[in-house]
Amino acid sequence: MNEISQTSPNNEQVFFAIRHRLKKGKRNLQQYERWLSKIMPIAASFPGHLGVQVVRPPDGHNEYLIVVRFAGIQALEFWQRSPERQQLLQEITGILDSEEAIDIKTGIDYWFTPPAVGKHPRRWKQWLVTTSVIWPLTMYVPPAIEPLFVKYPQLGEFGIRQGVLALVIVGLVVYLIMPLYVRLIAKWFFKS
Numbered sequence: 001m002n003e004i005s006q007t008s009p010n011n012e013q014v015f016f017a018i019r020h021r022l023k024k025g026k027r028n029l030q031q032y033e034r035w036l037s038k039i040m041p042i043a044a045s046f047p048g049h050l051g052v053q054v055v056r057p058p059d060g061h062n063e064y065l066i067v068v069r070f071a072g073i074q075a076l077e078f079w080q081r082s083p084e085r086q087q088l089l090q091e092i093t094g095i096l097d098s099e100e101a102i103d104i105k106t107g108i109d110y111w112f113t114p115p116a117v118g119k120h121p122r123r124w125k126q127w128l129v130t131t132s133v134i135w136p137l138t139m140y141v142p143p144a145i146e147p148l149f150v151k152y153p154q155l156g157e158f159g160i161r162q163g164v165l166a167l168v169i170v171g172l173v174v175y176l177i178m179p180l181y182v183r184l185i186a187k188w189f190f191k192s
Contacts, residue, residue, distance in 0.1 A: 012106045013050065013175065014070045016080070019101040020092070022062040028095040032064065039088045043068060046082070048075020053183075062097065076104065121189050129189065133177050137169045 022028045040052055048071035055065040070076040079085060089100075121129075142165055149156035155164055182189060 012072065014073050014076045015103075015105045016068040016070060016076050017103040017105070018066045018068070019103075020064045020066070021097040022064070022095050023097045024062060029062070031095055032092060035088070035092050036064075036066075039085075042084055042088070043079060046075070046079045048072060049079065053179075055183075073104075125189055129181065129185065130178075133173055133181060134169065137172060137177075141165060141169050141172070 020032070022032055036054060040054075043049055043052065050069040050071060052069070053067045055067070057063050068076075068079075070079065145164070145168060148164070149161060155161065
């Protein structure tokens, strides 16, 4: 049976992380790559699919991490239980070294999910990384959306203005910047 760790409200973007450990051998890696090129466009055609990231194993290793984003838990479950996915999974059972491990997380939870069991970022690194992302946004986002407040003065009123700024900054951080940034600095970030 699959290992499933699930924390996900019904209306929030969901990250569907799948770990596949392959049996040793170049032929298995090649077959898996062909399989990926087959399954990714099929998954992308499902409603609510927002994108996929494949983290390939370094040389000498055989574990793939595939992170698929969905608009919500219902969209994820529709894909996860689909006959298309079940059939495609059957195609790789012979090259998998173990059952696939599945982890389901929501937006902010996935920022600091370690790449492997036992590796957790230090609190000070989380603080530093978060500050290094939010600080520049607090300098550049307000002037960038100032024309919006000029065009719609009611949005520029105290309280509403700060809410709009918070929505834009947090949206950029959660959905765009942080997932890419953490992957970029992962080697340092998850080092003990």
